[in-house]
Amino acid sequence: MDLARKTARTRVQAIPMRERVREWTVRYGVIAITLFLLVLFLATEDTFRRPTTILSMLKYASVIAIAGLGVTTAMVVGGIDLSVGGIAGMAVTIAAMTMVIYNQIGLIAVAGVLVAGAAVGLVNALLIVRLRIPDMLATLSVMFVIQGLKLVFVSGQSVSSGMPLPDGTFAKGHFTADFLWIDNGFVGPIPVPVLIFLVLTVAMWIFLTRTRWGRIMYAIGANPEAARLAGIRINRYHALAYVISGLLAAVAGLILASRIGQGDISAGNSLLLDSIAVALVGMSVMGLNLPNAWGTSLGAVMLGILITGLTIAGVPYYAQDVVKGLVLVLALIFSFTLSRKRTRYVSAV
Amino acid sequence: MTRSKIIAGLFATTMLVTACSQSAATTAPSAAAPSAEAPTAAAPSAAPSESAAAAASAAPTACAAPAPFGSGKVKIAMVRQSGAGDYFQQWGGGAQKQADALGFDMQVYDAQADNATQATQMQTAIDSGVAGIIVDHGLADTMNPLIKQALDKGIPVVVYDVETTDPRVIHTTQSDADMATKVLTVMANDLGKGAQVGYVNALGIAPLDRRNVVWEQFVKDNGWLQKFFVGKFTNAVATDNAVLADAALKANPDVAGIFAPYDELTKGTLVAVKNNGLSDKIKVYGIDISNADLELMTAPGSPWVATAATDPAGVGAAVVRAMGLKLTNELQGTDFKFPAALITQKYLADNGITNMDQLRVAMPELAEASQMVSCWIQVAY
Numbered sequence: 034m035d036l037a038r039k040t041a042r043t044r045v046q047a048i049p050m051r052e053r054v055r056e057w058t059v060r061y062g063v064i065a066i067t068l069f070l071l072v073l074f075l076a077t078e079d080t081f082r083r084p085t086t087i088l089s090m091l092k093y094a095s096v097i098a099i100a101g102l103g104v105t106t107a108m109v110v111g112g113i114d115l116s117v118g119g120i121a122g123m124a125v126t127i128a129a130m131t132m133v134i135y136n137q138i139g140l141i142a143v144a145g146v147l148v149a150g151a152a153v154g155l156v157n158a159l160l161i162v163r164l165r166i167p168d169m170l171a172t173l174s175v176m177f178v179i180q181g182l183k184l185v186f187v188s189g190q191s192v193s194s195g196m197p198l199p200d201g202t203f204a205k206g207h208f209t210a211d212f213l214w215i216d217n218g219f220v221g222p223i224p225v226p227v228l229i230f231l232v233l234t235v236a237m238w239i240f241l242t243r244t245r246w247g248r249i250m251y252a253i254g255a256n257p258e259a260a261r262l263a264g265i266r267i268n269r270y271h272a273l274a275y276v277i278s279g280l281l282a283a284v285a286g287l288i289l290a291s292r293i294g295q296g297d298i299s300a301g302n303s304l305l306l307d308s309i310a311v312a313l314v315g316m317s318v319m320g321l322n323l324p325n326a327w328g329t330s331l332g333a334v335m336l337g338i339l340i341t342g343l344t345i346a347g348v349p350y351y352a353q354d355v356v357k358g359l360v361l362v363l364a365l366i367f368s369f370t371l372s373r374k375r376t377r378y379v380s381a382v
Numbered sequence: 383m384t385r386s387k388i389i390a391g392l393f394a395t396t397m398l399v400t401a402c403s404q405s406a407a408t409t410a411p412s413a414a415a416p417s418a419e420a421p422t423a424a425a426p427s428a429a430p431s432e433s434a435a436a437a438a439s440a441a442p443t444a445c446a447a448p449a450p451f452g453s454g455k456v457k458i459a460m461v462r463q464s465g466a467g468d469y470f471q472q473w474g475g476g477a478q479k480q481a482d483a484l485g486f487d488m489q490v491y492d493a494q495a496d497n498a499t500q501a502t503q504m505q506t507a508i509d510s511g512v513a514g515i516i517v518d519h520g521l522a523d524t525m526n527p528l529i530k531q532a533l534d535k536g537i538p539v540v541v542y543d544v545e546t547t548d549p550r551v552i553h554t555t556q557s558d559a560d561m562a563t564k565v566l567t568v569m570a571n572d573l574g575k576g577a578q579v580g581y582v583n584a585l586g587i588a589p590l591d592r593r594n595v596v597w598e599q600f601v602k603d604n605g606w607l608q609k610f611f612v613g614k615f616t617n618a619v620a621t622d623n624a625v626l627a628d629a630a631l632k633a634n635p636d637v638a639g640i641f642a643p644y645d646e647l648t649k650g651t652l653v654a655v656k657n658n659g660l661s662d663k664i665k666v667y668g669i670d671i672s673n674a675d676l677e678l679m680t681a682p683g684s685p686w687v688a689t690a691a692t693d694p695a696g697v698g699a700a701v702v703r704a705m706g707l708k709l710t711n712e713l714q715g716t717d718f719k720f721p722a723a724l725i726t727q728k729y730l731a732d733n734g735i736t737n738m739d740q741l742r743v744a745m746p747e748l749a750e751a752s753q754m755v756s757c758w759i760q761v762a763y
Binding site: 194292341349 | 489490491492494495496497498499501502503505506509510511521522523524527586
């Protein structure tokens, strides 16, 4: 990607004005929209100017960003993971069952959720790599399976303290204070979920662009056949990508569980589409035209600003969806329509 | 070629911006209370003379509004778990009209049944520096820490049907015990002691559990023989429970009456009774009312003989008035249950009532218009 950027830069100097404007739009379009929305809401809404609002907006974005990073990882190897919302929802129920029904401490709930997330990722990988089911179909099926399984475990009921159990007794456990800290705690002035979001963004950026594994993943995404001929065991990297995606979705679920404080069976339902949307928006950041960690996170923050700002402005949720869709279209125009020329020499994507 | 694309892109951005600002602008006036709308809103209320006075515009109330009302709009927030469905739409509509009439600038947050979103929106509402927050439904574990946070910051909180423990919260709900008692009293009069009865209810849902307590008491007190107890809560309550009630009736066709304490359960029960050709032998007792329910009750030969209900729009308005009274320090107590009205098939037939508008005029008590009032309050819903 550094190479790509360099190539682009040398080219910029040689091309006429209108090309430079186009280049600029393709590169900075999403960033410009984000800044524009930020300034718009800062200027028009008192509430938006409060630091607490900004932090709560980032908290909202964190869950979508983390699940979006999972989708991004799957997209890097040329796949897609439609099970992230399902995994996050499953995570909420598993966390609640561990603490409320089995009366365990928060740490065990966290461990259980992460193991489950990685396990679902492995199942995805198995279906895609070994059984050669197309990724979209495999992860869609897995989504249904885990959504159903989660309901089977709890007989379709939300898990909460004092709920009646099949054996006639009542659930004795409760969400522990340390588990609730995941969403409600602060490290210094920064809310914990925002910190997790930042750390994971940096970690995924380093992993995807600064390590051998990450670069190989991009190579597989660009041209799996070439990667295979170069001696790369592409199946292993595919599997790794889906396990990482499952883990990240599980982390998103942990934050959701901590936010809701109850084993809400409807949790995570809206997460899938939002996380795919931010991963797509992220592709057009800096004109990379590739799934990337910073882009996804910026996309999530943009969505956060948009939704929080519109909500504060009193725009009803259905109108918000229209605006959300239009912004997505705009971002896709940047990455697909306007940058068609560049894609030819930037990469094989 | 390329330039046109850029222009198209910029144009799209501009359109987007206009769209944002326009939708913001269109929502603003609705919160800003066009006072001309208030009289029509009040028309079906209990006091026709009052609405006539309201038509003369200006403040029709008996006294001036105390602080913080009177000088500009008072900003409050309403944080709703969901605004979808018949009941909640009517509830929200009534609440908005009352908010306009009182002089509230009410920001409504609708989480669309997403509990994590409701938590985020509650946080935004707290941070937005409003004078008060109304919470309409929500999971206890999700909302209680946030409600505590609001109260700690000195923001009064009025909740509707949220289980809370904080004594500072103003708690409102429709009285499930009252609804069940009213309709079961009719059932007891109709059937007498020792009758064979059926029961369709889905336990595990808080309001249905509260109605169940009353049912068990009535069964005991009247020596009723409960021949069957079926019911489950699903995404299609009426359809799924029709199947269960049908099976139960096949096994026990000789029950004299069935209690199904939620209108979707009642609808399912009615289907089962009709399918078994028992409409003239069995009486069905339900809870809740809507236009669809009225149609079923007033249909020729309908076995649904009585129901108990509140008017959702009236209840939504009363909750908003509770916030008004809380802000002027006029509210006595912290726990309020809105009483239900009994609606019998005979009453509907005698008065020729077939829809909710007619019912609201005929039964003003349905609207809770006498609840949460003060001399400065103009009731609207």
